[in-house]
Structure formats: structure tokens, C-alpha cells
Amino acid sequence: MLVAFAIFGTLPFWISEIGLYPYLGAEVLIFCIYALGYNVLLGYGGLPSFGHGAYFGIGAYAFGLAQFNLSSSLWLCLVAAILAAAFFGAIVSLFISHRRGIYFALMTIAFGQMFFFIASKWTSVTKGEDGLLNILRLPADFGFAAYPIQRNIPFYWFVFGCFVVTIIVLWRVVNSPFGKVVQAIKQNEARTAFLGYNVVLYKAAVFTLSCAVAGFAGALFAMAQGGAFVQVMNLQWSGVVVLMVLIGGGFVSFWGPVLGVVLYFVARDLLGVYTDTWQLWFGLLFMLVVMFKPEGLAGIWQGIVYRKQKPRSSASLHLLVMLRGR
Amino acid sequence: MILDVTAIDTYYGETQALFGVSLSVDAGEVVALLGPNGAGKTTTLRSILGLTRPRRGAIRFDGADVSRKPTHDIARMGVGWVPDDRRICPTLTVARNLSIALKRTRFRPWSMKEVFGIFSPLEYLVEREAENLSGGEMQMVAIARALLGSPGLVLFDEPSQGLAPKIVQDVLAIIRRLKDEGLSVIIVEQNAETALSVADRVYVLDRGTVAWSGLAAALRDDAGKRRDLLGA
Amino acid sequence: MDFLLYLLPHLLNGVALGLLFALIALGFMLIIGVMEVINLAHGSLFALGAYFALSLMTPDGGLKLGIAQLLFDLPIGWRYVIVLILAPIGVAVVGMGLEVCLRRTYGKDPLYGLLLTFGAALVLEELIRLTWGPTERFIPMPPSITGAVFIGDLIYSKYRFFASGFAILMIGLLWLFLEKTPYGALIKAGAHDSEMVRALGVNLTRLRLFVFGFGTALAAIAGIVMAPIWGVRPHVGVDAVVPAFVIIVLGGVGSFWGAVIAGLLVGMVVGLTGAYATDWSLIAMYILLILVVTFRARGLLGKKSVLEL
Numbered sequence: 001m002l003v004a005f006a007i008f009g010t011l012p013f014w015i016s017e018i019g020l021y022p023y024l025g026a027e028v029l030i031f032c033i034y035a036l037g038y039n040v041l042l043g044y045g046g047l048p049s050f051g052h053g054a055y056f057g058i059g060a061y062a063f064g065l066a067q068f069n070l071s072s073s074l075w076l077c078l079v080a081a082i083l084a085a086a087f088f089g090a091i092v093s094l095f096i097s098h099r100r101g102i103y104f105a106l107m108t109i110a111f112g113q114m115f116f117f118i119a120s121k122w123t124s125v126t127k128g129e130d131g132l133l134n135i136l137r138l139p140a141d142f143g144f145a146a147y148p149i150q151r152n153i154p155f156y157w158f159v160f161g162c163f164v165v166t167i168i169v170l171w172r173v174v175n176s177p178f179g180k181v182v183q184a185i186k187q188n189e190a191r192t193a194f195l196g197y198n199v200v201l202y203k204a205a206v207f208t209l210s211c212a213v214a215g216f217a218g219a220l221f222a223m224a225q226g227g228a229f230v231q232v233m234n235l236q237w238s239g240v241v242v243l244m245v246l247i248g249g250g251f252v253s254f255w256g257p258v259l260g261v262v263l264y265f266v267a268r269d270l271l272g273v274y275t276d277t278w279q280l281w282f283g284l285l286f287m288l289v290v291m292f293k294p295e296g297l298a299g300i301w302q303g304i305v306y307r308k309q310k311p312r313s314s315a316s317l318h319l320l321v322m323l324r325g326r
Numbered sequence: 327m328i329l330d331v332t333a334i335d336t337y338y339g340e341t342q343a344l345f346g347v348s349l350s351v352d353a354g355e356v357v358a359l360l361g362p363n364g365a366g367k368t369t370t371l372r373s374i375l376g377l378t379r380p381r382r383g384a385i386r387f388d389g390a391d392v393s394r395k396p397t398h399d400i401a402r403m404g405v406g407w408v409p410d411d412r413r414i415c416p417t418l419t420v421a422r423n424l425s426i427a428l429k430r431t432r433f434r435p436w437s438m439k440e441v442f443g444i445f446s447p448l449e450y451l452v453e454r455e456a457e458n459l460s461g462g463e464m465q466m467v468a469i470a471r472a473l474l475g476s477p478g479l480v481l482f483d484e485p486s487q488g489l490a491p492k493i494v495q496d497v498l499a500i501i502r503r504l505k506d507e508g509l510s511v512i513i514v515e516q517n518a519e520t521a522l523s524v525a526d527r528v529y530v531l532d533r534g535t536v537a538w539s540g541l542a543a544a545l546r547d548d549a550g551k552r553r554d555l556l557g558a
Numbered sequence: 559m560d561f562l563l564y565l566l567p568h569l570l571n572g573v574a575l576g577l578l579f580a581l582i583a584l585g586f587m588l589i590i591g592v593m594e595v596i597n598l599a600h601g602s603l604f605a606l607g608a609y610f611a612l613s614l615m616t617p618d619g620g621l622k623l624g625i626a627q628l629l630f631d632l633p634i635g636w637r638y639v640i641v642l643i644l645a646p647i648g649v650a651v652v653g654m655g656l657e658v659c660l661r662r663t664y665g666k667d668p669l670y671g672l673l674l675t676f677g678a679a680l681v682l683e684e685l686i687r688l689t690w691g692p693t694e695r696f697i698p699m700p701p702s703i704t705g706a707v708f709i710g711d712l713i714y715s716k717y718r719f720f721a722s723g724f725a726i727l728m729i730g731l732l733w734l735f736l737e738k739t740p741y742g743a744l745i746k747a748g749a750h751d752s753e754m755v756r757a758l759g760v761n762l763t764r765l766r767l768f769v770f771g772f773g774t775a776l777a778a779i780a781g782i783v784m785a786p787i788w789g790v791r792p793h794v795g796v797d798a799v800v801p802a803f804v805i806i807v808l809g810g811v812g813s814f815w816g817a818v819i820a821g822l823l824v825g826m827v828v829g830l831t832g833a834y835a836t837d838w839s840l841i842a843m844y845i846l847l848i849l850v851v852t853f854r855a856r857g858l859l860g861k862k863s864v865l866e867l
Contacts, residue, residue, distance in 0.1 A: 046669055050676060095852055101668055102596045103851055105676070106803055109796070110844040117841050235796050239680045246673065277688055283681035290674045291662040377753055401759040413754040415747040422743040427758045475758060 022152045023224070028265050029156075029163045030220045031244070035257035036170055037213025038241050043250030043257070044174060045206050046186030048105040050238055051112020052214055055085040057119060057233035059215025060222035064132040065125070074138035078219050085215020086208050088115070093204035100189060109235065116233040131229035135222045159220055166213065173209070174254060182206050240264070243286045249298025256298035263297065327386075328353045328510050329374070329479055334383030336366075336373045343369045344380065345534045351479065351510045356501060358525035358542060359514045360555075365531040367514040368410065371481045374512075375407055376400045388432075388478060404431040406477030410484035410514075412464045416457035420448065420467055423456055427471040433478040434507065441470045444500060462493040469500060479510040486520045498524045522546045530555045567714055568833035569826065574718040575787065576825020577725035578780045580818045582798060583805035584732060585776030587817055590806070591749030592769045595660060598675040600777050601798030602682035603649050603656075607778025608785040608794070609690050610645035612697050620690065635700040645782055646775035652682075653774030654767050661763075679795060687792040695790040697782075704786075721783050728779060729818060736814070745769055749812065797840055801828070804847050807854055 034056060041047050062084035066077040096107045119126050126132055137150050173179055181202050184192040193199045222228045231237065248260025264282060271278040289296055295303075329351040336344040344366050351357045359367045372378040374385060376397040385393045392400050401407075414423050424438070442449045445466045451459065459467065465485065472480050482501070486494040501511050501524050515521035522528070525542040538555050545552050586600050613621040615637060617630055629637060656678055663671040703720040706713045736742035748755045748765050756762050781798070788794060801824050808823065809816030827846055832839035 046667075048669060048672055048676075095848060099851070102672060102803075105598075105672055106800070107848060107851055110800065110847045113796075113844050114841060114848075117837075117844075121837070235793075236680065236683070239676065242673070242676065243680075280681060280684045280688060283677060283684055286677045287659065287674060287681060290670055290677060291659055294670055375757055377757070396761075397753075397756040398759050398761045401757050407754075407757045409754070409757075413751050415743075415750045415754075417746055417750065418743055422740075423747070425740055426743050426747055426755075426760070429759050471758070 022156045024265065024269065026152065026156045026159045026220075026224055028261055029159045030217050030224060031241075031261045031264070032258050033163055033166045033220070034214055034217035035241055035244050035248070035250075035261050036166060036254075037210045037217070039245045039250035039254075039257045040170060040174060040179075040182070040213075041206055041210040042242070042245055043252075044179065044186065045182045045203065047100070047203065047207065048242075049108040049207070049210070050105050050235070050242065051108040051110070051115075052210070052241055053233045053235075053238035054112040054115035055089055055211040055214040056218040056221070056237075056241075057228070057230065058088055058115065059085040059218025060228035060232065061119065061126055061132055061218075062215065063219035063222045064135040064228045067135060067138065072138060077138065078216065081215050081219035081222075082212050083215075085218065086212035089208040089211025089215075090204070092211075093207040097200045097204040097207065109238075112233065112235065112238050116230065116235075119230045119233055126228070126230060131227045132222075133227040135225075135227050137223045137226075155224070159224075162216070162220060166216070170213070171254065178202070178205070243282060246294070247282075247286055247289050247296050249296030249301070251299070252295045252302060253298035256296055259297040259301075327351065328388055329512075330384075330386040331370070331374065332384045332386075334370075334373055334380035334385065336369055336378055336380040338369075338378065343378075343534050344373065346383070347373075347531070347534070347536055348383075349529050349536065349539070351512060353478075353510055354505055354508045355527065356505050356511045356513060356525045358518075358521035358528045359512060359531060360516075360518050360521060360528060361531035361537070363516065364533075366534040367531055368483055369534075370531070371407070371483055371512065371514060374400075374481065375405060401475065402429065402431065404433045404476065404478035406472035406475050406480040408465075408468045408472050408480065408482045408485060410487060412468045414456045414459070414464050414467050414471075417455070419453050419455055420459070421452045423467060424471055424474055427474045429475050431476040431478065433476050433509070435476045436473040438474070441473055444473075444503070445470055461488045462490060465489060465493065465497065469497065477509065479512070480504060482511060482513045484514060484516065486515065486517055494520060518545070518552060563712065565830070565833060567712065567718075568829050570714060570718050570722070570829075571787075571832060572826035572829025573822065574721040574725070574825070575784075575829050576822035577722055577729065577818075578784050578787075579801040579805060579825050579828075580821025581725055581728055581732075581780040582777050583802040583809070583817045583821055584729070584814070585773035585780075586799075586802040587773075587806050587811060588745065588749075588769055588776075589773040591812060592745060592752075593657075593664075593766045595671055596675070596803075597656075597770075597774075598672065598799055599656060599678040599682055599795075600774065600802060601800075602679045602686075602795035603653055603774040604777040604781040604784075604798040605686060605790075605792065605795040606652060606682060607645050607649045607781030608697065608790045609686055609695075610648045610778070611641050611782040611785065612690065612695055612790060614641045614645055615697050618695075634698060635702060638700050642779065642782060646778040649778035649781075650771035650775040654771040656774075657767050657770035679799075683792050683795050686795075690792075692792055697785050697790060699786060717786055721787065724783055725780075728776070732776070733814065797843070800843050800847050801825075804843070804850050807850050 038049070038052055041049055059081040063077050063081040066080035070076060070080065092108070092111045095111070096104050099107060137155055181192065181197050184197075185199050185202060189199055218232070221232070244260035244264050245257045246260065247263060248258065249256030250260070267278050267282050271281065293299060327350045331347060331349045333346045333348050334344055335342060335346060347366065347370055349357065349359075349370070359370060361367055369378060373380045374387075376392065376395055380393065383393070384391060387400065387405060388403055390403065392403065424441075447463065448466055448470060451463060451467075456464070456467070469485075485497045489497070498520070501513065504511055513521050513525060522542050522545055528538075528540060528542045528545055529536050530538040545555070582600070582604055586597065589595060589597055589600075614626070614629060617626070629640065632640070656675070659678070660671060660674060663674055699717070703717055705716050707716045707719065708714075736746060744755070744760060744765065748760065748762065752762055755765075777798070801821075804824055805817055805820040809818075809820030824843070824846065827842055828839045831842040
């Protein structure tokens with residue numbers, strides 16, 4: 001949906017017209033990055049990670065720490081954040097990649113809680129509940145020119161740029177042979193293994209990738225907020241991305257998560273004005289979606305637009321079998 | 327006819343197992359369902375019970391359409407089942423395995439005393455944990471369990487499987503007793519001889535269709551026909 | 559020698575915790591047995607039990623119904639007994655509601671059931687937070703079970719003894735229910751072979767509903783009794799599912815005494831780590847989960863393949 005590009009690409013121009021503000025746009029895009037990365041794991045891979053907030057948080061802290069201790073180069077700090085999140089993701093993946101379903105889910109919760117605990121306790125590094133403050137939005141130095149992104153509108157453009165890059169990367173991944181295997185794993189792990197693929201390795205890879213993206217988003221969030229806070233690593237926040245991705249329709253569409261993120265923020269900023277209970281409604285909506293329309297918003301959209309849409313998942317195994325020439 | 331199965335097509339997932347199978351059983355009749363492995367005999371029983379509901383066709387039991395009824399309702403109407411793998415709960419005693427089967431239907435009830443009368447060893451096994459029973463003992467419990475449910479029709483799936491000949495004779499005697507009481511029986515057997523010795527009518531299944539149906543006497547007396555249909 | 563004596567109260571804590579964990583796990587296990595659903599919201603229902611108890615024990619709990627006043631006027635001992643009965647029933651109702659919601663996911667990819675119970679856990683936690691606030695609450699207890707008791711030179715918490723004793727009683731009652739009553743036989747048979755039980759005329763849907771309610775009521779009772787030990791906070795929910803899961807993986811799904819023994823083990827671990835640093839006891843549980851799943855959970859029991867998904 002290039003519509004998305006159009007909308008987000010022009011956002012700062014119309015956002016104030018509708019009574020909102022550019023910072024919200026940045027927030028939305030950051031969570032879109034987070035959710036899109038997460039969806040490669042859940043929507044495409046069928047692997048339920050309920051502790052992903054940990055990697056988001058690790059990315060945020062890593063960015064801040066890199067900024068204070070390593071360098072004031074924006075790019076270096078971002079890379080540090082991505083690598084840190086990917087590193088911890090890879091370690092965790094060692095424990096969970098041979099698992100599925102409930103074992104996988106509970107392990108991710110366990111690790112998520114552990115990271116949360118460590119982050120809360122290791123106050124010398126993370127400053128605990130207060131958060132790691134004074135994280136700056138470093139200027140985007142492209143060598144030929146450095147653009148300060150301190151103010152919200154330039155910052156928004158920067159995040160938008162990151163969003164575009166993320167989409168390109170993830171789109172390529174998801175449509176590559178690697179992506180096809182991941183989808184096949186979701187459909188039928190045993191059969192995919194039978195076909196000769198090292199499913200454990202693929203699961204580890206996709207998990208680590210989603211952690212890396214989460215870390216990237218976390219770093220951007222740290223810049224947005226001016227600090228890294230431990231709350232994003234707790235279970236509630238880890239749950240939020242699951243809710244967004246599913247409601248949006250991550251199971252059937254690459255763009256689903258974007259819809260879910262937008263809906264979440266609409267609920268927060270519009271509903272939230274009237275009532276404190278908006279999160280409850282969002283959660284209930286999630287339950288209803290799982291019960292009645294697991295394809296989510298994107299699924300509804302697809303139902304309207306493409307009446308005879310072949311479900312994404314079943315295509316993969318056939319494709320795989322063809323690829324393997326059997 | 328107490329049971330009328332009309333042209334049912336039953337599937338396991340996307341694989342069709344039964345193709346237009348029809349059969350009927352009258353009150354007080356013993357009907358044998360014969361055929362080789364995989365012919366669809368057990369599938370037919372499961373379709374009647376509602377465990378694997380047919381996609382097309384109709385099943386009527388005791389005057390009511392049960393094609394779409396849930397299994398527990400069909401059972402409550404008076405259909406009893408003695409599955410080929412007995413399915414006695416191993417962590418329960420014989421007594422408790424039997425007690426959960428007690429129910430009333432419009433058919434004649436069987437008391438525990440009566441059931442012990444038929445299966446005298448059961449009285450001594452009552453407190454035994456089911457996992458410590460022999461094959462023959464489990465079969466007894468399975469049949470007793472079916473009776474305690476006050477059935478009008480009992481479905482026996484491979485009742486002679488794995489049993490000593492003496493016990494097989496006991497089982498056949500019970501089936502004859504049920505017939506005398508006016509109850510109906512469907513007996514599924516790979517061992518044609520066993521089934522034919524007690525059946526009134528026979529349906530021979532082959533790859534999901536009824537290859538032949540008729541009086542048991544016809545097959546009993548005609549070895550040639552038996553060989554053709556059943557390869558025995 | 560002194561070291562051991564120092565450890566003793568923590569061991570006792572561990573026993574009390576362990577028995578209560580076992581109770582949660584047994585309810586969790588009953589549900590898995592009869593319907594093969596891993597209820598991630600089990601912990602939230604555990605927490606809900608404590609909160610329901612709070613509202614029934616004291617008007618501070620926010621209950622503004624007129625008839626509730628009858629309850630508040632009772633002497634605290636009687637009130638507590640009644641609350642121990644009423645609150646779990648309330649939770650059972652919520653649990654049964656959840657089972658009805660889950661029905662839509664039966665037969666589909668188990669991932670959906672998992673997501674649904676996860677969502678339910680979040681929703682319940684949010685509901686609790688909105689209704690009773692995010693801060694820690696305290697349930698008034700009858701003085702007969704609170705306070706200190708002296709054994710030799712050491713001071714022990716009277717409540718831990720009560721909690722242990724009560725848990726033993728509940729476990730015993732549960733055992734009697736499963737082993738000696740016809741309904742217990744039904745549940746065991748249904749867990750073993752749902753098809754056969756249907757063929758015996760049992761309405762499996764109703765059975766499942768009941769077992770879900772029953773299992774969650776057990777969690778609620780554990781929640782009420784554990785309230786003074788663990789504290790009454792909205793977040794407690796998640797932390798309660800983890801020991802239940804660890805216990806059934808350790809003790810074997812379907813093994814009653816396996817769950818009890820595993821429960822005691824887990825309780826000991828948590829209780830003893832609590833001796834060194836209270837914050838760490840919770841994390842000890844998560845570490846235990848990671849260790850147990852990494853080393854022990856391998857193709858668990860042919861029938862319970864739901865755990866493998």
C-alpha cells in the first residue's frame with residue numbers, strides 16, 4: 001500500500017490540521033517499525049513472543065549508553081542499539097528455537113521478565129525506575145551535511161526515513177526464499193523439517209531479526225522521549241505490540257501491523273481523552289478479533305477488495321516443495 | 327427398522343472414507359459388517375455414533391434423525407459402543423469405569439447385579455485398577471459398560487480381537503442373549519466366521535462401499551462366495 | 559547449626575508457598591486434562607480471587623451494594639470463611655465465561671487459543687487495575703490466624719502454618735473428589751478419552767465448562783490464601799502462571815502427586831531464595847522455568863501433545 005507512504009510522507013503538513021501533532025506521527029512510525037519487525041516473527045513465523053519489550057528496551061538503553069560512553073555519532077549509536085538487541089535476542093534464541101507454541105511463549109515471557117528485572121535492578125547502568133535520561137537526538141550526519149533533528153518536525157522526517165528503510169529491508173526479507181521457509185514453518189514445522197530445512201536455525205534467525213528491529217525502534221524511541229525507561233520492558237508493553245499486530249491483521253498482511261499501530265494510537269489519543277479505560281477496550285477488541293476475525297483489520301480489507309484472495313500461508317509450502325524440486 | 331443409514335459419505339479431513347453407504351438394522355437383529363482392513367467398517371460405526379459425522383446422507387435411529395446430533399445425545403438415545411481398543415480408563419477402578427456409564431434410556435435397563443450375573447469374574451475385579459486387567463477382562467468390562475447404559479443398539483467393533491477362543495464364545499453368547507432380549511447388534515469383524523456364526527444379516531464393505539448385502543446364511547453356506555467377497 | 563535454624567522459617571515459607579503453588583497447578587492441570595488448553599489467564603484469575611476477597615472482606619474494597627453490609631457486619635472470622643467460599647465462586651463464573659470465549663478457538667491452530675488466553679490475562683489485569691487501583695492492597699485477616707507463634711527460641715508466622723494447613727486440606731479434598739466421587743471419575747475419564755466419554759452419554763461441553771470453573775476456583779482459593787504472603791497487586795497474575803507451568807512440566811501432566819511434590823520443590827526454591835533477597839525469589843521462578851524447559855521438557859507424554867503444539 002503506497003497509500004501508506006503517501007499518508008505518512010506528507011504527515012507533518014496535515015497533522016496539525018486535524019488537531020494532533022508531529023510528535024505523535026513519530027511515535028506511530030516508531031511503533032510501526034517495532035510492530036513490522038515483530039510481525040515477521042508472529043504473523044509470518046507463527047512464533048508467539050510475549051516478552052519482546054525487552055529488546056525494545058535494550059535498544060533504547062544501548063543507544064543511550066553508546067551516546068554517553070562511546071560516540072556522538074548518530075549512526076554509531078543506532079548500530080550499537082541494533083547490535084545489542086540482536087545480541088541478546090540471539091542468546092535467547094539459543095534457548096527457544098527448538099520450541100514452539102506454549103513453551104516458546106512462556107520462555108519468552110521468562111526471559112522478558114528477567115531482562116526487565118535486571119534493567120530495574122542494575123541501577124548503576126540503567127538508573128532504574130528513573131530511567132536513563134538526557135538522551136539527545138543526535139544530528140543526522142550524512143557526511144556532506146549534518147541535519148539537526150532536535151525539533152519535532154525534522155525528527156519526524158528522520159524517523160520516516162528509518163521507517164522507509166525498515167520497510168524495504170523487511171519486505172525483501174519476507175519475500176525472499178528465507179521468508180518463504182519461515183512461512184512454511186508456521187504452516188507445518190514438521191513437514192518443513194522433513195523437506196530438509198534446518199528449522200531451528202531459521203527460527204533463531206527470524207527471532208534475532210525481529211529483536212534487532214525492536215532494538216532499532218527502541219533506540220528511536222529513546223531519542224523521541226529523551227530517555228530510556230524500564231517500563232517498556234514490562235509484560236504489559238510486550239503485550240501491546242502483540243495486540244497491535246494481531247488486530248491490524250499481521251497474520252495475513254505485511255501492512256497489517258501498521259493498521260494496528262495506528263488504531264492503538266487513535267484509541268489512546270482520542271478515546272483516552274474521554275476515558276481511562278481505553279486500554280481495556282483495546283484488549284477486549286483483541287480478544288474479539290482472535291475469536292471472530294483473526295485476520296484482523298487487514299483481513300477485513302482484503303475480504304472487501306480481493307474477493308478471491310488466496311490465503312497467504314498455504315502458498316508457501318507448495319512453493320517450497322517446488323523450490324526443493326520434489 | 328431401528329437403525330437406518332442412508333447413503334452416507336464420510337470424510338476424514340479431505341479424504342473420503344465412505345461412499346454412499348447404506349444399511350439398516352431391525353429390532354432384535356444381529357447385523358454383521360465384514361470386509362478387509364481399511365474397508366470403512368469402523369468408520370461406519372463412528373458415523374452412526376456421530377464421532378465422525380457424515381457429510382452427506384442421513385442416519386435415523388429409533389425414529390429420529392440423528393445425522394446432526396452430538397454424540398452424547400445419540401448415546402443417550404440408546405446407542406452403545408464396544409470399541410475395538412476397549413478404551414477403559416486405566417486410572418480408574420473397574421467399579422468407577424462402570425459407574426460413569428450408568429444411564430437410563432427408553433430401552434431396558436441392566437442392573438449391576440444382572441451384569442455381574444453375566445460376567446461372573448467381574449464381581450471379583452470390581453476394585454481392581456483398570457490398567458491391571460487382562461485383554462479378556464477389559465473386554466468384559468467394555469461390554470458390561472455398554473449394557474449399563476441401557477442400549478437399544480450395541481455396536482461391537484472387532485470383539486474377538488486378541489481374545490482366547492473360549493472368551494470369544496462367551497462374547498458371542500452375550501450377543502445372542504442381547505438378541506433374545508430384543509436388542510439390536512451390529513458386529514464389525516475381520517474374522518468372518520466368528521461374525522457369521524451369530525449374525526442374521528450381513529453387509530460386506532470394500533473400500534468404502536457396500537459390496538454385498540444379504541442373509542448371513544447365504545455366506546455361511548457358500549464357501550465360494552465367501553472367498554470371492556472376503557478372500558477367506 | 560545456627561545457619562540451619564535461620565533457614566528453618568524460610569523452609570516453612572517454602573512449604574506453605576509450595577503447597578499453594580501445587581493447588582494452582584492442580585487446577586491448571588485439570589483444565590489441561592479435560593480440554594488441552596493452556597490457560598495463560600490462570601494467574602490473573604488467581605489474582606482476581608484475592609481482589610474479590612478484598613471487596614467482600616471490607617468496604618474499602620469498593621463494594622457498594624447494600625447486602626454487602628450484612629457481610630461487613632459479621633465478625634471477621636465468619637466473614638473470612640464465607641469469603642473463602644464466595645470469592646472463588648465469583649472467579650469460577652469469570653473462568654467459565656473465559657471458557658465460552660475459548661470455544662471459538664477449539665479445533666483451530668492452537669496459537670489462537672494461546673493468544674486468546676494471553677489477551678484475557680492482559681484484559682483481566684487491566685480490569686483489576688481500573689477497579690481496584692494499581693497500588694498494593696491489604697486484606698484484613700482474622701486475628702486468630704495472624705501474628706507470631708513461638709517454637710523454641712524462634713518466632714514463626716502463624717499465618718504460614720494456617721496457609722500450609724489449609725492448602726493440605728484443599729489438596730486432600732481435591733484428591734477425595736477426584737478419587738472417590740462419580741464426578742471425579744467423569745473428569746478423569748474425560749481427561750483420558752474424551753470420545754469415549756461422549757459415547758457414554760456425557761455432554762463434554764458442559765463437563766469442560768464445569769472443569770474450567772472448578773480449576774479457576776482452585777486458583778482463586780490459592781490467591782486468597784496467598785494474598786498476605788505475596789501481596790495483592792494487579793501484576794501478580796503473570797507471576798502465578800509460571801510456577802504452575804513449571805510444576806506440571808516437572809511433575810508430569812496428569813500426575814496428581816507429581817504436581818504436589820513438584821509444587822513443594824518449586825516452593826522451596828522460591829522460599830529459600832527469598833531468604834537471601836526477597837526480590838530475587840520471583841526471578842528464581844523464571845530462571846527455574848528456563849532451566850526446566852531447557853532440560854526437562856522433551857516430547858512430553860504422547861497424549862498431551864498440545865504442550866508441544
